[in-house]
Amino acid sequence: MSMLGTENVAGTDPLASMRERFTIPEGVTYFDGNSLGLMPRSVGPKVTEVVQKQWAQGLIRSWNDAHWRDLATRTGEKVVRLIGAGPGQVVACDSTSVNLFKVLVSAVRLRPGRTRIVTDIDSFPTDLYIINEVAKTHGLIVDAVPAASIPQALDVDVAAVVLTHVDYRTAHIHDMQAYTRACQAAGALMIWDLSHTAGAVPCELDACEVDFAIGCGYKYLNGGPGAPAYLYVAKRHIEQCEQPLTGWFGHRAPFDFDLEYAPAPGIERFFCGTHPVLGLSVLHNALDAFEGVNLQALRAKSTALTRHFMEAAQHRLAAHGFVIASPMDDAQRGSHVSLRHKAGYEIMQALQKRQIIGDFRLPDFMRFGFAPLYNNVDEVEHLVSALEEIMVNREWLVISGEERKAFT
Amino acid sequence: MSMLGTENVAGTDPLASMRERFTIPEGVTYFDGNSLGLMPRSVGPKVTEVVQKQWAQGLIRSWNDAHWRDLATRTGEKVVRLIGAGPGQVVACDSTSVNLFKVLVSAVRLRPGRTRIVTDIDSFPTDLYIINEVAKTHGLIVDAVPAASIPQALDVDVAAVVLTHVDYRTAHIHDMQAYTRACQAAGALMIWDLSHTAGAVPCELDACEVDFAIGCGYKYLNGGPGAPAYLYVAKRHIEQCEQPLTGWFGHRAPFDFDLEYAPAPGIERFFCGTHPVLGLSVLHNALDAFEGVNLQALRAKSTALTRHFMEAAQHRLAAHGFVIASPMDDAQRGSHVSLRHKAGYEIMQALQKRQIIGDFRLPDFMRFGFAPLYNNVDEVEHLVSALEEIMVNREWLVISGEERKAFT
Numbered sequence: 001m002s003m004l005g006t007e008n009v010a011g012t013d014p015l016a017s018m019r020e021r022f023t024i025p026e027g028v029t030y031f032d033g034n035s036l037g038l039m040p041r042s043v044g045p046k047v048t049e050v051v052q053k054q055w056a057q058g059l060i061r062s063w064n065d066a067h068w069r070d071l072a073t074r075t076g077e078k079v080v081r082l083i084g085a086g087p088g089q090v091v092a093c094d095s096t097s098v099n100l101f102k103v104l105v106s107a108v109r110l111r112p113g114r115t116r117i118v119t120d121i122d123s124f125p126t127d128l129y130i131i132n133e134v135a136k137t138h139g140l141i142v143d144a145v146p147a148a149s150i151p152q153a154l155d156v157d158v159a160a161v162v163l164t165h166v167d168y169r170t171a172h173i174h175d176m177q178a179y180t181r182a183c184q185a186a187g188a189l190m191i192w193d194l195s196h197t198a199g200a201v202p203c204e205l206d207a208c209e210v211d212f213a214i215g216c217g218y219k220y221l222n223g224g225p226g227a228p229a230y231l232y233v234a235k236r237h238i239e240q241c242e243q244p245l246t247g248w249f250g251h252r253a254p255f256d257f258d259l260e261y262a263p264a265p266g267i268e269r270f271f272c273g274t275h276p277v278l279g280l281s282v283l284h285n286a287l288d289a290f291e292g293v294n295l296q297a298l299r300a301k302s303t304a305l306t307r308h309f310m311e312a313a314q315h316r317l318a319a320h321g322f323v324i325a326s327p328m329d330d331a332q333r334g335s336h337v338s339l340r341h342k343a344g345y346e347i348m349q350a351l352q353k354r355q356i357i358g359d360f361r362l363p364d365f366m367r368f369g370f371a372p373l374y375n376n377v378d379e380v381e382h383l384v385s386a387l388e389e390i391m392v393n394r395e396w397l398v399i400s401g402e403e404r405k406a407f408t
Numbered sequence: 409m410s411m412l413g414t415e416n417v418a419g420t421d422p423l424a425s426m427r428e429r430f431t432i433p434e435g436v437t438y439f440d441g442n443s444l445g446l447m448p449r450s451v452g453p454k455v456t457e458v459v460q461k462q463w464a465q466g467l468i469r470s471w472n473d474a475h476w477r478d479l480a481t482r483t484g485e486k487v488v489r490l491i492g493a494g495p496g497q498v499v500a501c502d503s504t505s506v507n508l509f510k511v512l513v514s515a516v517r518l519r520p521g522r523t524r525i526v527t528d529i530d531s532f533p534t535d536l537y538i539i540n541e542v543a544k545t546h547g548l549i550v551d552a553v554p555a556a557s558i559p560q561a562l563d564v565d566v567a568a569v570v571l572t573h574v575d576y577r578t579a580h581i582h583d584m585q586a587y588t589r590a591c592q593a594a595g596a597l598m599i600w601d602l603s604h605t606a607g608a609v610p611c612e613l614d615a616c617e618v619d620f621a622i623g624c625g626y627k628y629l630n631g632g633p634g635a636p637a638y639l640y641v642a643k644r645h646i647e648q649c650e651q652p653l654t655g656w657f658g659h660r661a662p663f664d665f666d667l668e669y670a671p672a673p674g675i676e677r678f679f680c681g682t683h684p685v686l687g688l689s690v691l692h693n694a695l696d697a698f699e700g701v702n703l704q705a706l707r708a709k710s711t712a713l714t715r716h717f718m719e720a721a722q723h724r725l726a727a728h729g730f731v732i733a734s735p736m737d738d739a740q741r742g743s744h745v746s747l748r749h750k751a752g753y754e755i756m757q758a759l760q761k762r763q764i765i766g767d768f769r770l771p772d773f774m775r776f777g778f779a780p781l782y783n784n785v786d787e788v789e790h791l792v793s794a795l796e797e798i799m800v801n802r803e804w805l806v807i808s809g810e811e812r813k814a815f816t
Contacts, residue, residue: 023460023464023465025464025465025467028467030467032467032468035468036463036467036468038464038467039459039460039463039464043459044456044459044460044464047455047456047459047686048452048455048456051447051451051452051455051632051690052431052447052452054633055444055447055632055633056431056433056446056447056452057431057433059433059436059438059440059444059446059765060440060443060444060765060767061760061765062633063633063815064813064815068633068634068815069815094502094503094506094681095502095655095680095681095682095684096681096682097653097655097656097657097680097681098502098506098653098655098680098681101652101653121667124656125656125659125665125666125667125669126655126656126681128667128669129654129655129656129659129669130653130654130655132654132668132669133652133653133654133669137545137652144667216682218682224459224463224685224686225462225463225470225471225476225682225683225685225686226476226681226682226683226684226685226686226687226688227684227686228684229681244509244541244545245505245506245509245538245541246537246538246540246541247503247505247506247534247537247538248505248532248533248534248537249505251533251537255770255815256770257533257769257770258533259529259533259536259552260540261533261536261537261540261541272503272505272506273502273503273504273505273506273534273634273637274503274504274624274626274633274634275633275634276503276634276635276636276684276687277632277633277634278455278632278633278634278635278686278687278690279634279684279686279687280634282459282686352469357467357468357469359468361665362663362664362665405472407471407472407476407477407663
């Protein structure tokens with residue numbers, strides 16, 4: 001079964017050669033591209049150019065000469081295809097949390113008089129923290145409910161719904177069109193967090209008439225540790241948006257040094273401070289790894305990898321106490337798979353000792369990201385065999401005496 | 409006069425060798441370290457290490473193994489000496505504008521019931537924009553007055569005063585102790601913007617009992633284009649502060665994934681999203697350029713350079729219509745000097761054609777930054793001679809037909 005799967009996928013994988021676009025550490029099998037993507041090979045020379053040439057030699061002149069000025073806009077334009085957005089609606093800037101703050105406050109201001117924000121209780125915590133803070137400042141109430149209950153929570157009091165497209169633990173895909181329609185039917189604005197989506201799971205922001213979206217630059221987009229994030233605002237809203245972080249780079253004419261803030265007419269009004277040129281340059285370059293990649297093929301590869309792992313887990317790992325926490329239905333599953341196990345932390349550490357890297361999310365989620373640009377079925381097989389051996393040999397028991405790491 | 413000055417400064421300059429810590433482009437004379445500092449030589453190898461080793465090879469493990477986890481805290485600890493702060497009060501994160509938003513909202517929340525924010529009408533515009541936005545959201549009034557009038561504007565209704573230590577155009581130094589005392593005498597909280605201070609003009613945040621400060625990482629700190637900024641919060645306030653950008657990195661235990669936000673006990677509560685590792689690594693490394701540098705010597709060098717330029721300007725440039733816009737009194741002047749001239753933009757462009765780089769600020773400020781770590785008196789002489797020649801030969805007239813650049 002699994003060998004047949006291997007041949008099928010490998011034999012017909014149109015993305016097999018994409019792996020060569022990345023630096024893969026010798027001996028490492030990496031399933032954490034959903035947390036920090038591999039480094040695209042092109043990044044090395046680019047960083048050297050930006051630092052040694054644009055900065056060290058060009059200095060301040062590079063804002064014009066090396067086009068740093070519109071780098072954040074150009075980076076956004078490289079993201080649009082991956083998330084089904086037309087031009088002029090996406091920029092790269094700040095962090096995902098800061099961007100959620102900006103779009104959520106904008107949304108709330110577009111719906112004055114409404115008193116509630118609805119979200120998924122299982123959202124990545126930073127989203128919940130920001131939502132609660134925005135609600136507190138604006139005198140609103142937060143309804144954090146299971147995602148499936150969101151439609152029932154909607155009424156004319158709801159200003160905005162914040163929902164993550166691919167759940168960070170289970171990889172469950174929330175139906176973008178259905179939730180967006182339900183939200184908008186109540187007159188509320190829909191904000192999607194695409195952090196575990198973009199670069200692995202195609203989506204259609206424009207076709208679904210989404211209002212706002214945010215997402216992370218360092219996961220499947222491979223922008224490097226703490227890369228700038230991005231945000232999307234539907235064209236129909238941009239001119240009405242008053243985002244709350246009114247820094248000079250969001251001004252219509254930053255170098256006029258007007259005393260009064262006047263937002264840029266376009267999506268650039270969502271900028272705040274000076275662009276983080278180094279991080280943006282890396283993200284901009286890293287996005288070239290998607291050049292020529294057909295998004296249907298990307299999704300097919302991702303699905304094949306996760307399905308292969310889940311089938312193997314069912315047949316070969318269930319006996320060792322692993323419980324599959326991700327949807328069996330391909331259509332409902334993103335690009336990672338979580339297994340739950342009471343010794344999950346220790347098992348992940350045992351894997352790491354074998355240079356097989358995934359991550360762990362409390363309370364007991366062992367999370368494996370399958371990045372369709374570089375992971376392959378041979379690696380999945382290697383992972384499953386290693387898990388079997390670790391359980392049979394009780395390797396994880398050795399770990400349980402060690403101190404837990406701060407960053408998991 | 410000027411030759412004597414040259415010898416005096418050069419002969420006794422204990423910082424002369426610091427220039428070797430930087431990459432200086434062949435043929436370029438750079439007076440824009442107050443806008444984008446030169447690249448310290450150590451940055452090149454460091455960036456390669458961070459990208460090729462920590463990211464590409466270490467991958468997600470580097471959060472622990474390469475100490476990315478506390479990089480923002482460690483970077484802050486390298487800034488403290490430059491601004492007279494004890495440990496545990498400074499972190500590097502986000503942009504200056506975002507950091508002003510965080511500390512200003514924190515300050516306003518510490519002074520409930522007070523209705524006004526007072527600031528300098530000549531602040532760098534991004535500060536004014538953020539102040540106005542915070543005021544709008546919190547139902548407060550902004551009094552933007554000339555800095556000298558701030559003491560008269562203070563009363564029991566004032567929640568916070570925001571003031572830039574070194575004016576971005578004139579380089580006028582506002583007396584940190586005097587303004588802070590006046591502000592606090594009214595029961596308000598004092599926030600200083602140190603963007604044009606740190607790295608060139610020593611200051612004493614702790615000794616002056618300042619409440620909050622923010623500053624830029626890419627000017628005299630040489631952190632590279634769009635480097636992370638920093639913020640300071642006096643220890644006595646930290647535990648009471650509720651900053652509004654409550655992202656997961658400011659949480660007490662980010663990897664516990666609590667549903668409720670609980671701020672870190674220390675200055676780390678001012679973090680929001682995931683640390684921008686690349687930018688932080690560069691800033692952290694760049695700050696080594698200050699290692700072993702005596703801050704009194706730094707200030708003496710800075711003052712000698714600006715004085716030399718101003719005296720030369722008085723004697724050799726006044727006849728060409730230049731007006732000195734910076735204080736003649738050394739004690740009141742930061743590390744840059746502005747000349748005003750009706751053809752200021754064109755003259756700066758003519759200088760740039762000679763590879764002499766300063767910058768231009770509307771309406772007519774020609775701004776020259778003298779970075780005491782790498783500029784020297786020979787360069788100042790070169791600048792003055794070039795300005796004389798440009799005026800005598802009317803070189804600037806050629807420029808006036810060209811299109812203005814977007815980034816000045």
